[in-house]
Amino acid sequence: MKIRGTILFLLCLFNLKGTAQDTTFIIKPARVFDGVAMHPGWEVAYRGNKIIYAGSGTFNQLVGPTKRIEVPNTTLLPGLIEGHSHLFLHAYNEVSWNDQVLKESRAERTARAVSHARKTLLAGFTTVRDLGTEGAAYDDAGLKKAIEKGIVTGPRMLVATRAIVATGTYGPKPETAELDLPGGAAEVGNQDELVKEARIQMSKGADLIKVYADYGSGRGGEAMPTFTTAELKAVVEVVKSSGRQVVVHAGTKEGMLRSIAAGVNTIEHGDGGDLEVFKLMKANHIALCPTLAAGESIASYNGWKKGMDQDPARVIKKKKAFQLALQSGVTICMGGDVGVFNHGNNALEMELMVEYGMKPLEVLRAATSVNADTFGIGNEVGRIKEGLMADMIIVADNPETDITKIRNIGLVIKNGISYKP
Numbered sequence: 001m002k003i004r005g006t007i008l009f010l011l012c013l014f015n016l017k018g019t020a021q022d023t024t025f026i027i028k029p030a031r032v033f034d035g036v037a038m039h040p041g042w043e044v045a046y047r048g049n050k051i052i053y054a055g056s057g058t059f060n061q062l063v064g065p066t067k068r069i070e071v072p073n074t075t076l077l078p079g080l081i082e083g084h085s086h087l088f089l090h091a092y093n094e095v096s097w098n099d100q101v102l103k104e105s106r107a108e109r110t111a112r113a114v115s116h117a118r119k120t121l122l123a124g125f126t127t128v129r130d131l132g133t134e135g136a137a138y139d140d141a142g143l144k145k146a147i148e149k150g151i152v153t154g155p156r157m158l159v160a161t162r163a164i165v166a167t168g169t170y171g172p173k174p175e176t177a178e179l180d181l182p183g184g185a186a187e188v189g190n191q192d193e194l195v196k197e198a199r200i201q202m203s204k205g206a207d208l209i210k211v212y213a214d215y216g217s218g219r220g221g222e223a224m225p226t227f228t229t230a231e232l233k234a235v236v237e238v239v240k241s242s243g244r245q246v247v248v249h250a251g252t253k254e255g256m257l258r259s260i261a262a263g264v265n266t267i268e269h270g271d272g273g274d275l276e277v278f279k280l281m282k283a284n285h286i287a288l289c290p291t292l293a294a295g296e297s298i299a300s301y302n303g304w305k306k307g308m309d310q311d312p313a314r315v316i317k318k319k320k321a322f323q324l325a326l327q328s329g330v331t332i333c334m335g336g337d338v339g340v341f342n343h344g345n346n347a348l349e350m351e352l353m354v355e356y357g358m359k360p361l362e363v364l365r366a367a368t369s370v371n372a373d374t375f376g377i378g379n380e381v382g383r384i385k386e387g388l389m390a391d392m393i394i395v396a397d398n399p400e401t402d403i404t405k406i407r408n409i410g411l412v413i414k415n416g417i418s419y420k421p
Helices: 002-016 097-103 106-122 139-148 191-203 229-241 253-262 275-283 292-301 313-328 347-355 360-374 403-407
Strands: 024-033 038-040 043-047 050-055 066-078 080-085 125-130 156-159 164-166 186-188 208-212 245-250 266-269 287-289 392-396 409-414 417-419
Touching: 024 050, 066 360, 080 360, 106 125, 106 139, 106 409, 125 360, 125 409, 139 156, 164 191, 186 191, 191 208, 191 229, 208 229, 229 245, 229 253, 245 253, 253 266, 253 275, 275 287, 275 313, 292 313, 292 347, 347 360, 347 403, 360 403, 392 403
Parallel strands: 024 066, 080 125, 125 156, 164 186, 164 208, 208 245, 245 266, 266 287
Antiparallel strands: 024 038, 024 043, 043 050, 066 392, 392 409, 409 417
């Protein structure tokens, strides 16, 4: 029976390749996760790039060519949404961040980004929020357009172009003061420059603006706030008036408090958060993107062997902050800071969220409907719902009972077009 089910599954994947715009596809998996709840026995229909039915009944509104496909022992879900990605970076244990920024040509970095985009899509992530090119200027906006035009294969993209940092705080940092190195982000020295830079980036194609509210710029290299509350408020006011969001990198409690007071949309990392901070975030409708996978990956690059060695301080701090965030009830996004680790391995963040105390169903929500709503695209993607985009994945088995099953990708459907990993 298991072999027969596998064969049927593979045949169905084959039949779904090369979809026609006038064909209605009706998929009957064992269960459907609609972005909120798991529904045994549902079926889903789509035509062109839109979902036209999702429910427990039998879809009978047949118009034109129709393909009805049964895929037993599978789960159909919305296309996953990566909340914190850097497609223009690759794993730091391959090449250090400094050397990527300083020694890899823009052509090479773009070539890598094209490869990373394809790997991301085939891993089931049909949308990414890309939070900075790290020295590759506005090339993420160009990659986004190339994907939209069908020139290359990749996920939908929300792009930040160049992150904004306070002058002198970000890398690469020279060993001698006389050297003037290319920067990994846009540097600004005061409030007027901060607002101006945000406006420039929006004119260059930025869908959102990322600001570093703190960084390792203290006298001993410790993380310290880099912008005042007034400066952050000013940029938030300008960016939000354009209908865009402001995302902040913040790892210190003070940086997080200033960001909350400024009214940002999401805080990335949040390692220095405590229960007070996370409750304030919840009260102000600010979401947390914890990036657990980046923390563990960097620790492993520094020699930590998970399961064999004691957890390093960085991992202990991250676990504690995440558990306090869960306790507070703050909205938690799914985003791993992929680029620090390998693209296509995005599911690592979902697995760590479960390991650190989140229920698998909540993690599935975080990677679909929660991310979509938080990023302002819930009327397009993130749910299996009539009228939304036909962005879906089919996985073998049930990721609600074992989150690692989210890696068992059988088929990815983005914008009504199917891709077989």
